[in-house]
Amino acid sequence: MSVSLWCEEVEDEQSRERGQAEAPAQGHTGGPSQVRAAWDPTVSGHRVIQRLLHVEERYIPSTLYVALIQRDPERREELAKWALEVCCECGCDEAVFPLSVSLLDRFLSASLSVPVSPYCLAAGCILIASKLTECDNVTADTLCAAAEYSFQPSNLRDMERVILATLRWDTAAVTPQDFLPHFLASVEQSGVWEGGESEERLSTLRRHSDTLAAMCVCDSRFLGAPPSLVAAASLNCALRGLGDKGPSQLALMSEVLAELCQTDLVVLQCYSEMIEYGLHQRLRSGLQQAPTEKGEEVENERAGTPTDMREIDF
Numbered sequence: 254m255s256v257s258l259w260c261e262e263v264e265d266e267q268s269r270e271r272g273q274a275e276a277p278a279q280g281h282t283g284g285p286s287q288v289r290a291a292w293d294p295t296v297s298g299h300r301v302i303q304r305l306l307h308v309e310e311r312y313i314p315s316t317l318y319v320a321l322i323q324r325d326p327e328r329r330e331e332l333a334k335w336a337l338e339v340c341c342e343c344g345c346d347e348a349v350f351p352l353s354v355s356l357l358d359r360f361l362s363a364s365l366s367v368p369v370s371p372y373c374l375a376a377g378c379i380l381i382a383s384k385l386t387e388c389d390n391v392t393a394d395t396l397c398a399a400a401e402y403s404f405q406p407s408n409l410r411d412m413e414r415v416i417l418a419t420l421r422w423d424t425a426a427v428t429p430q431d432f433l434p435h436f437l438a439s440v441e442q443s444g445v446w447e448g449g450e451s452e453e454r455l456s457t458l459r460r461h462s463d464t465l466a467a468m469c470v471c472d473s474r475f476l477g478a479p480p481s482l483v484a485a486a487s488l489n490c491a492l493r494g495l496g497d498k499g500p501s502q503l504a505l506m507s508e509v510l511a512e513l514c515q516t517d518l519v520v521l522q523c524y525s526e527m528i529e530y531g532l533h534q535r536l537r538s539g540l541q542q543a544p545t546e547k548g549e550e551v552e553n554e555r556a557g558t559p560t561d562m563r564e565i566d567f
Contacts, residue, residue: 318362326473432484461491486524
C-alpha cells in the first residue's frame with residue numbers, strides 16, 4: 254500500500270464563486286476562499302458509522318423538551334428558519350446550519366427557558382457552529398446586521414459564553430450531515446448499484462439529501478429522532494425522488510440503509526414517508542402563494558427532490 258503525503262486539498266467551488274462575487278466590492282481580484290481536503294476513504298466505512306452511532310445518543314435533546322416543543326412548535330421553527338436564512342445569505346458550509354440548531358435545542362433542553370432575545374441565542378449558536386466547521390467564520394457584526402441590530406456584538410459575545418458554559422463546551426454534536434457521506438459511500442460499495450454511478454449523479458444525490466435533512470431540522474416533528482435515522486430517511490427519499498431506479502433496487506437500498514443506521518426497515522420507511530409528506534406540504538404552500546389562473550389544476554404526483562434547500566418554501 255503506497256502512502257503519499259502530497260497535499261491534495263482543493264478550493265471549494267461555492268467559496269470560489271462567493272469570493273469572485275465579493276472581489277469587486279472589496280477592490281481586489283482575489284476573494285476569500287476555503288480549501289477542502291479530498292474525500293479520504295480510509296476514514297469512512299462501518300467503523301466510523303458505528304462510532305457515530307455510539308456518540309449520537311449524547312446529543313439528543315431531553316424527552317421533556319421534545320414534548321414541550323412539539324406541543325407548541327411555532328417559536329422554535331421560527332428560530333430554525335431564521336438560522337437557515339442567515340446561513341444561506343452568509344454562504345455558510347452545509348454543516349453550519351444543522352449544528353447551530355442542534356446547539357439551540359440542547360441549550361433550551363438544558364435551561365428550559367428562552368432568553369430575552371431569542372434571535373441573539375440563535376445567532377450565538379450560528380457563531381459557535383461556524384467557528385467549529387469553517388476556516389473563515391461568520392463575524393459577529395454580520396449576525397447583528399442579519400437581526401437588524403436588535404442586539405449588539407457585545408451582547409452576542411456574552412450569549413456565546415452563556416451557551417458554552419451551559420453546554421460545558423461540548424459543542425461538536427453529531428448531525429445528520431455527519432452520516433450522509435458515509436451512508437452514501439457504503440451504499441455505493443454495497444453492490445446494489447449495478448454498473449456504478451457517475452460523479453455528477455452522486456453529487457446531485459448528496460445535494461438532495463442535504464436539502465431534505467435541512468428540512469427535517471426545521472420541522473419539529475423530527476425533533477428527538479436520531480440523526481442517523483434522519484440521514485438514512487433523507488437519503489432514501491432522495492433515491493426515490495430521482496426516479497431512475499426500479500422498485501427492487503429501491504427496496505434493496507432501503508434494507509442497506511436500515512442496516513447501516515441499525516433500525517427496523519418499517520421505521521425507516523415510516524420516517525421516509527414523513528419526509529415526503531413534509532415536502533409535499535411545503536411545495537403545496539409554495540404553489541398556493543403563487544398566482545394561479547381560474548380552473549388550473551395542481552399536479553398531485555410525487556415531486557422530485559429540489560437541488561437546493563432554498564427552492565423549498567420553509
